[in-house]
Amino acid sequence: MSAPHVPKVAGIDPAVPAPAHNSAAKPSKTPAGTEGGPPVPPAQDVRPVDQLAVVQDRLAGWISDLTTLHELTERLARTDSLDNALHELVHAGAALVGARRGMIVLEPADGRGPDTTVGLGLGQADIGTIETIPRSAASYGRILDGLPQEDAGSPDRLEVAHPDLRNEPDLDPRHREVAARLGYAASYAVPLATDADGRLGAAVWLYDEPTEPVERQRHLVGLYTRYAAEHLARHLDLTRARSTVETIREELLPSRLPRLTGVRLAVRHRTGPGGGGDWYDALPLPEGALGLAVGGVTGSGPSAVAAMGRLRASLRAYAVMEGEDPVAVLSDLELLLRLTEPARSATALFAYCEGRTLLMAGAGHCPPLIVGDRRTEFVETSLSAPLGMLSCWEAPSVEFEVEPGETLLLYSDGLLHRTGEPMDRAFARLHAAAASVPRSVRDDPEAVADHVLHTVLPDGRATADGPEDVVLLAVRFD
Template sequence: MSAAHVRKVAGTEPSPSAAAQNAAPSGGPTQVTTAPAVPAGTTVTPPAPAPTAPRHVALTADRYGSPAVQDRLASWVCDLSLVHELTERLSRTGTLDDALHEVLRAGATLVGARRGMIALEPADGLGPDRTIGLGLGHADLGTISTVPPEPEPEPEHVRAPEPRTSANDNSADGADGDDGEAGTADEAATDSDTTDATEATDATYADDGTEHVHPDLLHEPGLGNRHREVAVQLGLGASYALRLTAETHGRLGTAVWFYDEPAEPDDRQRRLMGLYLRYAAEHTARVLDLRRARDTMAAFAAELLPERLPRVPGVRMAVRHSAGPRGGGDWYDALPLPEGALGLAVGGVTGRGPGAVAAMGRLRASLRAYAVMEGEDPVAVLSDLELLMRLTEPARSATALFAYVEPPAAPGRTGTSAVAGRKLTLAGAGHCPPLVVGDRRCEYVETTLSAPLNMLSCWEAPSVELYARPGETLLLYSDGLLHRTGESADRALARLHAAAQGAPRAVRDDPDRLADHIVRTVLPEGLEHGLEHGPEDPGGTASNKSTESTESTEDVVLLAVRFD
């Protein structure tokens, strides 16, 4: 008895189990099982396969590479992590000097050196040219600069990087070896990745195809006598020099690292140095452009200020000025007026950048014109300047201080001015109060009872009169001198007062020495500290401990006027 035949209907197939049961092997009795009949037009669904145990993949060396390959990968990860950390530190530098110092420190870490130097000399000739040292003083750098340059072509001790073999060459060598076993595919892939990274760095750590290596400065044949003398004098055992080259700027300079004992970097150190210098050169080029732009802005602002102070009988003057990194609007002026009088002015325009510098130039020129016409009335001078700002600079405000110094008394003339000294009439518009320094007094002159120009709809200011005795000095300054201290206005004013009061008499007698003393005491880190950092700059690294603040970007003006 056979199983019922299932008619072939479109969309139906016989059950696989039924077909297997119907097929009987030849020979021997066979137990036949009858499959139930399937009605016509019914779809037969195959039974679901029985669940199978999950397949466990063994983590073998064949799948993930041999232990040697794993060690190489781990070593590369560590090396690249180090390079990443060093480049991240470099990216946080916002000034040219900070970037060069960081390149020296990172390079010393990578090649295992203790000292080094960078001679920055851009190939375009636009500068700035400078030499930065690591572990070397100014005298040491000067001594090294006496070493004559190496002649061209390079001598034998100037070596080119050794060529690297490709992954295919390594595989072929393995196939033709004595054991007759070729390398695994994992090893070949790893070697290929390593070779690509290595070949990419060859041109960076030796852009001209060479690297200057002196593994033994004392016993190396062919080395110049002066080179050897400097090595003995400074205790240098070996040197490793590379060029800094950027794609956009070409050659930037040369970096040299010095060893205390005879040594030279190995292939691994050279690879890492190549990876690092590729980024370091481009970053240095960027901060170089930023430095040039700021220098141009500072030069532009300086051209709008007096080139030199005038010579006025009975008056000696000195000025200290430092422009902010983005170009500020602070100005000063000393203008000889008719009949032997003298006009003194300091001020500042709100804002930064080229617009503020241009506005400063316009206001300073306008103030000079008003001072010539009506300088004996400082309030009128500032009132006209305020009206001009309201009409031509409606979006800006400014602070200003103008002082009118009367002519000296004629010989033989008697009166109050002849006995008390030179008469000054001052008026201020929201500016810092001037400071009078002398043997008998050191006090501020109250001129802050008015608002800045173009700040109120109706501007008014009182005038102040005082007499400057012979030997006294009048200090006019901008608020940047106070803000650069990083302290509150009251504390900064107290520091300025203490600095002026504590100046020795010999210092007070010379306005130049007094100005230097004030700057050195109020700003111990100097006028130029932090000027390359703007508010947008990322600042310095933890190693150079440079701080970022808005105050550090303001202009500084200090005008010292001594009356004899």
């Protein structure tokens, strides 16, 4: 079967034939004895105007290629996550080589992950089918496992091309079977690598008919993937750093909530991309009491996470020693903050629960919200400064009762800030969300937390990355 015409892509034209060279004009010769007769015609010459047209066409092609590469790299540079960068790469590469389908296999050589596969025109089932090909026979597997130079195409460019999978004699039978099942007849694969990080993965594009990219397309996709690999490496470093901060942060927070008679708890926690310093806690105290805490330190990143861990651990110790006096607990925490973190401030709220009676103190933190069948109201607390803001912090505690079947909501101010509204309107939105909890689910703190979170932050804002951490702790009193 003859190879079909490669689809035309904006900025990528067929190769222009090399221009013919001009021959110097030779003087007319008259054969001997025929003086004055007709001259012998000179050799066929290429006129200068034709030569100039060929050069202009070639320059126009180069300019078009550079424009296309510039546009594609600009689009790639605007991607804000590793997943978006991978999707942009597989789309742009398909356009450059004239393919309709493809996949990117991300598998960093250092073994630190993340390992993932992104497809274009391929569903998860299709990708799973391709992964059943023995790794040594799959083009991406050969690249990831270290392609021998003699099998890698030209010395300066690693690539694996299968122009006609149906008729390739040495092809693994499983590879041919998968190609026939998924309906592709040719493939072209290149590595994704940088000098500093080594191989990050491989890109594979699939053709519906036997074909392969022409030299010009190979050159363009080579230039593009070299830039793309550097961009992926930067996203990979950022993703790993965020994952490390998130892991440390999660380890510093409770691994599970306590189970106490007459009390059920649920928590929803979202971390901003910078890894902020908001925390929550629920710990059993002597004589069957329960300590509840929410708070947050200023700043973001690893230093804020470390400060959060230190403050939370200290608050736990103070709560065990003198939890029945929330003001004393926060006073001790404030003294520790001023001595160990003089450049940082923090908000905190601590409540000592004995049965359905709560004694609570707050330092610059948002007031809790009581949700029940007969009321939805904020707990009235006295205004107080955050910890570390004054030379000596002090604020009175407040005592209140919750009724059987009511739920107490403790939350961080990130929940309000993520609404993007002024604080008074954000508080009103939170109150309305709590009041609208369906009666059929009010006895389930998990359902109450989900309803409030997704009502206050609709349209996916509850799960999307945001500049603010979100903590929502729901405490149901039976």
